[in-house]
Amino acid sequence: MRRQGYELADTEVNMTLDQFRNIYCNIDGSVSRSKLKFSARPSPEMIKKMTPIATPSNPDPKADVGTIWVEFLDEDQLGADQMRRFGKFCAHENHHTGILVSHVSVSPSAKKEIAKFAQWTSIEWFLEEDLLINITHHELVPRHVVLSREEKAALLKRYRLKETQLPRILQKDPVAKYFGMKRGQVVKIIRASETAGRYASYRLCV
CATH class of the missing domain: 3.40.1340.10 (RNA polymerase, Rpb5, N-terminal domain)
Structure with a gap:
């Protein structure tokens, strides 16, 4: 919580x-x-x-x-x-x-x-x-950050996207449930990269 x-x-x-x-x-x-x-x-x-x-x-x-x-x-x-x-x-x-x-x-x-x-x-x-286990602490689970409404709007405006163009994450996904995500919210997923250090991707909760 x-x-x-x-x-x-x-x-x-x-x-x-x-x-x-x-x-x-x-x-x-x-x-x-x-x-x-x-x-x-x-x-x-x-x-x-x-x-x-x-x-x-x-x-x-x-x-x-x-x-x-x-x-x-x-x-x-x-x-x-x-x-x-x-x-x-x-x-x-x-x-x-x-x-x-x-x-x-x-x-x-x-x-x-x-x-x-x-x-x-x-x-x-x-x-x-x-x-029993906090899945967000698992080494294979990248960092997830749920965006605010303003951050979501800024993201869509920056890349000139409609939210339906974003990759999706199901509301019943274990990480989405952990954060209590609602339909329409966007999560930023930060992964490690050997070349760029780290990179971010975004998913729409459906």
């Missing part, structure tokens, strides 16, 4: 294993998933990045971001009922985004529930085992 731009206290991010156990584990050493829930607000920098460029028809655009709610599933299945309950909570509490982390696979019926809440809250789902 901090990498995406949400505000979190250092004590929430940097803690020892013993501190984590004291706060989030049961007496038998198992993790209490019901305690692993939190909300966070977007930083001013994130709000600026997610605010559309002002136009004559929309002189005071609103940022496409807000508070986020993160919760770990504390049940042995993730079906339509669980997803519906999670979506209703996020919508009722006015959370712009909700992330549900599960130790079991999501059912097809649960995936269908996500779209039903799209007008109130954006719901994302992650599998616990996919979060």
Whole structure:
């Protein structure tokens, strides 16, 4: 969440294993998933990045971001009922985004529930085992930088491109999910080069 731009206290991010156990584990050493829930607000920098460029028809655009709610599933299945309950909570509490982390696979019926809440809250789902390793730290994954709306507009203007002419990255791509990318956003990918030192390419999230 901090990498995406949400505000979190250092004590929430940097803690020892013993501190984590004291706060989030049961007496038998198992993790209490019901305690692993939190909300966070977007930083001013994130709000600026997610605010559309002002136009004559929309002189005071609103940022496409807000508070986020993160919760770990504390049940042995993730079906339509669980997803519906999670979506209703996020919508009722006015959370712009909700992330549900599960130790079991999501059912097809649960995936269908996500779209039903799209007008109130954006719901994302992650599998616990996919979060055990930070993929952006892998040596084979180049550096990714999500562009702001202004940076995207400047890029298209500089190269006289339409956004549909850019190579694409799927919203379900692991790195795109890591950064919480939305459709229409552009990511700058910086790779090492033996001749140029490094070079950048750009992809449109679809």
